[in-house]
Amino acid sequence: MRTIDFANRAAWVVCAAVTTFAIGGCVSTSTHEKMQADKNNEIAALQQQKTDLEKQTAALEAEKAKLNQQTAVLEQEKSNLEKANRQRQAQYDKLARHMSAEVQKGELKVRQYQNMLSVDVAEQIFFDSGRAKIKSSGQTVLKKLGEALKEYDNKVIRVVGHTDNVPVSKSLQTTFPTNWELSVARATNVVRALQDAGVPPERLVASGRSEYEPIAPNDTPESKQQNRRIEIMLIDASLVEELTKQKEQ
Numbered sequence: 001m002r003t004i005d006f007a008n009r010a011a012w013v014v015c016a017a018v019t020t021f022a023i024g025g026c027v028s029t030s031t032h033e034k035m036q037a038d039k040n041n042e043i044a045a046l047q048q049q050k051t052d053l054e055k056q057t058a059a060l061e062a063e064k065a066k067l068n069q070q071t072a073v074l075e076q077e078k079s080n081l082e083k084a085n086r087q088r089q090a091q092y093d094k095l096a097r098h099m100s101a102e103v104q105k106g107e108l109k110v111r112q113y114q115n116m117l118s119v120d121v122a123e124q125i126f127f128d129s130g131r132a133k134i135k136s137s138g139q140t141v142l143k144k145l146g147e148a149l150k151e152y153d154n155k156v157i158r159v160v161g162h163t164d165n166v167p168v169s170k171s172l173q174t175t176f177p178t179n180w181e182l183s184v185a186r187a188t189n190v191v192r193a194l195q196d197a198g199v200p201p202e203r204l205v206a207s208g209r210s211e212y213e214p215i216a217p218n219d220t221p222e223s224k225q226q227n228r229r230i231e232i233m234l235i236d237a238s239l240v241e242e243l244t245k246q247k248e249q
Contacts, residue, residue, distance in 0.1 A: 091152060092117055098148045102141055116235040119145065123228035130172045132185035134193055142190060145232070146197020155234040157194065158205040161187035162231060164224035165211040183208030190230055
């Protein structure tokens with residue numbers, strides 16, 4: 001009986017051990033699979049992060065290239081602007097030197113603006129009162145001025161006639177009904193004189209502003225005299241071309 005009982009107990013112990021081992025083996029496999037799944041998820045997440053970072057890097061590189069290109073364009077525009085400013089300054093200095101005698105006599109004024117030069121000529125140097133024919137003194141000044149202006153092939157030369165607010169005398173109204181006609185006729189004759197001096201006609205523009213662009217009040221003889229003038233403007237050809245394009249759009 002004891003031998004049988006001992007054998008039963010031994011069998012029971014062996015069975016329990018096998019069962020415990022089997023259970024323990026099942027737990028280890030499940031844990032391993034979970035760990036492996038977690039590791040795979042982690043790897044996939046890292047790979048996704050890597051892909052996202054690579055896309056961000058590519059986007060930043062593209063933005064950097066775009067900014068570099070914009071910087072290069074701005075630097076070129078700045079260089080062109082500085083070059084144009086130096087050129088305008090040189091043109092102004094040269095014109096002022098060329099006409100220095102006339103400036104000192106008070107026959108004309110040379111002024112500089114951002115995109116143009118201006119030569120203002122006193123009316124009495126060019127014309128008799130109410131007349132559009134250029135006097136000999138005006139012809140001399142215009143010949144000298146035209147010789148200088150013909151060198152500025154990057155400029156459009158706009159000649160504008162201005163008057164005071166005194167109406168044209170009745171004796172002259174058959175020729176010039178108003179100051180409009182008088183101012184335009186004077187500008188046109190100046191343009192013709194500049195052309196005769198060698199300025200290419202395609203660069204010349206004549207216009208009249210009558211009494212409607214005064215630089216002084218028309219309340220004294222002195223201020224009226226200031227308003228009677230011929231304005232010769234040298235405008236950058238590129239600016240004129242740009243304005244023309246804008247009007248056509």
